[in-house]
Amino acid sequence: MATPALEIRNLQAWYGESHVLHGVDMLVQPGEVVTLLGRNGAGRTSTLRAIMDLTGARKGSIRINGQETIAMPTHRIAHLGVGYCPEERGIFSSLSCEENLLLPPVLKTGTQGMPIDEIYAMFPNLAERKNSQGTRLSGGEQQMLAVARILRTGAKLLLLDEISEGLAPVIVQALARMIVMLREKGYTVVMVEQNFRFAAPLADRFYVMEHGRIALEFGAAELEARMPVLNQLLGV
Numbered sequence: 001m002a003t004p005a006l007e008i009r010n011l012q013a014w015y016g017e018s019h020v021l022h023g024v025d026m027l028v029q030p031g032e033v034v035t036l037l038g039r040n041g042a043g044r045t046s047t048l049r050a051i052m053d054l055t056g057a058r059k060g061s062i063r064i065n066g067q068e069t070i071a072m073p074t075h076r077i078a079h080l081g082v083g084y085c086p087e088e089r090g091i092f093s094s095l096s097c098e099e100n101l102l103l104p105p106v107l108k109t110g111t112q113g114m115p116i117d118e119i120y121a122m123f124p125n126l127a128e129r130k131n132s133q134g135t136r137l138s139g140g141e142q143q144m145l146a147v148a149r150i151l152r153t154g155a156k157l158l159l160l161d162e163i164s165e166g167l168a169p170v171i172v173q174a175l176a177r178m179i180v181m182l183r184e185k186g187y188t189v190v191m192v193e194q195n196f197r198f199a200a201p202l203a204d205r206f207y208v209m210e211h212g213r214i215a216l217e218f219g220a221a222e223l224e225a226r227m228p229v230l231n232q233l234l235g236v
Helices: 044-051 074-078 097-102 116-122 124-128 139-151 169-184 220-234
Strands: 006-015 018-028 033-037 058-064 082-085 157-161 188-192 205-210 213-219
Touching (some): 006 044, 018 044, 033 044, 033 169, 044 058, 044 188, 074 082, 097 116
Antiparallel strands (some): 205 213
């Protein structure tokens, strides 16, 4: 059996005094697309942030490609080949689209980042806007750039937080095509998504979170059978 890309055991996390994750268990195999579902405040974003050591205190076990990371600082975790795309995107507004793509360092994994021409093939919008300033890009283009920038680092485990939120349907479709392409290229993707219709056809497996815990885990084949429970848990 291959070493899991991500293995979380009994993860507890805090923001200051606030205890936000209460024993999260999660397993993600290399090349899988896994979606974290749940209502706002269920702990999905906190789980991604805890993987990157961006919460306060954290306890338990988080293994990335078999390596324990619970005591590691954020920059060392990133160098294991992890890319985190937060909801706020974090585009450098004073730089052009292409300068944003040329900025990230290559990680110490020895995996080269995706070449610029391959990124432009995946995101034709960015090729057209490569000389545009970051602030001149639309919300959808900024989102594409935020993901593309991670791919430049050589990260193979991608943590994507609400990438479809508030975007036009045509952009959401482009992001869906991107997820399919990334899976074909062997990337491992963990997505936090509110947009159930976006996530449903893309994911191999789903975890549903409630009150800082995993309430349900199931594979794509079980999706239809699980819909009554999902309606109850998510209101979808």
